[in-house]
Amino acid sequence: MKRITxxxxxxLLSAAAFAQQKYDTDFKQTKVMxxxxxxxxxxxxxxxxxxxxxxxxxxxxxxxxxxxxxxxxKMNLDGKQTELDAEKVKMVKLQRATLLNCLSxxxxxxxxxxxxxxxxxxxKGVKTISINAKGKVQKGGYKSVExxxxxxxxxxIKMVLEEANGIINTYEIK
Numbered sequence: 001m002k003r004i005t006x007x008x009x010x011x012l013l014s015a016a017a018f019a020q021q022k023y024d025t026d027f028k029q030t031k032v033m034x035x036x037x038x039x040x041x042x043x044x045x046x047x048x049x050x051x052x053x054x055x056x057x058x059x060x061x062x063x064x065x066x067x068x069x070x071x072x073x074k075m076n077l078d079g080k081q082t083e084l085d086a087e088k089v090k091m092v093k094l095q096r097a098t099l100l101n102c103l104s105x106x107x108x109x110x111x112x113x114x115x116x117x118x119x120x121x122x123x124k125g126v127k128t129i130s131i132n133a134k135g136k137v138q139k140g141g142y143k144s145v146e147x148x149x150x151x152x153x154x155x156x157i158k159m160v161l162e163e164a165n166g167i168i169n170t171y172e173i174k
Contacts, residue, residue, distance in 0.1 A: 021105050021155055023048040026174045027056070034166030046173060048103050068096055091140025098161075102147055105154055107131060114141045125151050137164035 029042040044058035052071075058064035067074040071086045073096055086093040094113060101110040111118045111131045115138065119130040131145040141164070148158040159171045 021048070021103060022050045023103065023155075023173065028172045028174075030170045030172075032168045032170075034168065050104055052100060054100065054103065068100065071096075094138060094140040098142060098145070102145065102159055103156060105149065105156075107145075107147055110145060114138065114145070116142075116145075122151065126157070127151050 024047050025045070027044060027046045029044075031040045031042070032038075041060075042058050042064070043060045044056055044064075047053075047055040047057075052068060054066075054068040056066040063076065064078075065074070065076050072083065073086055073092050074083045075081070084092045086096045097113050098110045101107065101113070107118065107129045110116075114131065114133060115135065116131045116133045119132075121128045121130075127149045129145075129147045129149075131142075131147070133141065133143050137143050142161050143164050144160075144162040146158075146160040147156060149156050155173075157173055159173075161169045161171075163169075
């Protein structure tokens with residue numbers, strides 16, 4: 001009985017390490033457009049409070065940003081400024097939820113929201129979760145998401161998002 005209790009405690013502690021992460025760090029984004037083969041790189045600073053506030057402020061190119069404040073999503077990307085209410089735009093609601101859930105370590109909910117199945121692999125100090133859509137990708141959803149977390153503290157170090165149109169965004173978190 002003691003052994004079972006210890007195993008349960010170890011599992012719970014491990015799961016807790018992956019929950020409610022907070023970030024205040026630099027990141028690098030690599031965007032690949034499958035159709036054209038064009039690749040762009042951006043860098044910036046990421047702040048995430050573990051709930052529903054995310055700020056990605058780009059230093060390259062300077063002036064670009066992507067911000068989630070509650071249900072409001074604000075962005076200035078590729079010279080286009082936009083502000084949307086996620087509760088009113090279904091596609092934005094799904095993207096917002098997926099990003100926040102993945103950053104906070106709640107990948108199970110991201111998989112449910114995207115009607116996807118998951119595969120988990122572990123090794124060399126990391127845990128990688130692959131989330132793949134089961135069928136047709138929902139508007140605003142992702143064909144696949146790959147998340148790599150440090151096993152030591154559950155912090156994300158890499159997130160790869162593949163959109164239905166073939167655009168792949170890779171975020172490396174320092």
